[in-house]
Amino acid sequence: MKIEILGMGCPKCRKLTGIVTETVKELGISAEIVKVDQISDIMNYGMMITPALAIDGKVVVAGRIPSKEEIKQWILEKQEK
């Protein structure tokens, strides 16, 4: 599983990275956490608002920091598929 954090290095993006890292650890799954901070890559996702979170190439949330519970749910949904 590949989890991407979209954002150009703002404080919120760093906070989101921390939450995602913790969540992945708590779930005990193996996931690659990637920071996407190049504007051309962010534009490839068509995002206009950051921070955003993409799991396996699909944006699940943008413009706010989700809770751990939400992130867990998204990850589990992906795993079921």
Added chain:
Amino acid sequence: MITSFADWLVFRILGLSASTLFGSAVHFFVYDTIKIFFLLVTIIFIVSFIRTYFPPERTRAILSHKRTYIGNILAALLGIVTPFCTCSAIPLFLGFIEAGIPLGVTFSFLVSSPMINEVALVMLWGMFGWKIAVIYIFSGLVIAIISGIVIGMLKVETLVETIVHKTPACCAAVPGQTSFRERVDFAKSYTLDILKKIAIYVLIGIGLGAWIHGYVPADFLAQYAGKDKWFAVPLATLIGIPLYSNAAGVIPMVKALVEKGVGLGTALAFMMAVTGLSLPEFLILKKVMKVKLILIFASIVGVGIMFTGYLFNLVIK
């Protein structure tokens, strides 16, 4: 009601006298703190709830069919309700331009969105009353609309850097439908976030304001920065540019300065410069536009702000 609570706390419980400088400063602090936090919670909650209906994709869709004038007016108005933070300035800017929104219309949005923000409005309303808050919104809109129209007429599209990427920005995957419950949750967490971020500045601002209120003699500043001093407005505008993140703390101090003789137009110009002309935003925008364009943008908005300052120094007695 807040006054009687502040009276009770400061004069009864703390046993301070209303006639001492210290007593009146503490009273001023308690009263303003309660009032401002009450307004902050209410207004930020309402504004962030409304915002859930205007994600940037929607704003872009509304603006993409519009031309100059109508487009500028709409962009300035939508700037109030579309969430904006400096770190999203670039993707937002590029997203707008690539969707075919004219550069001038995009700039109207870029001016109004940070300048007319809920924190500044609450602070103005709480400190100066609703009339000044309305004047602020109206002047902000006019500056945003005119700046955008002027930039549109200058034909400076060549000063925008091109960012090469594969997919067109038209078809963003917007995460599903939002329920009422989710909107309320979003508004709640957003309100808390903002409060946590600005609470300390609000307290410091009100504290300093209370000190100035109690200890600096009335009209002390009139001789240096009264409205008859021509340099007050441009100076206030310049000082405001690097103070972006502290809009919450700046306004209570400005209130106290106005009491001590600073012109109200000068104060308005200062607050608009604090919110509308932000150094960090300019540095970020450098990635997508040439320095020349940023300077043009800053000068036009700066002139607009100074004009507003002079105008209200003349009009408001």
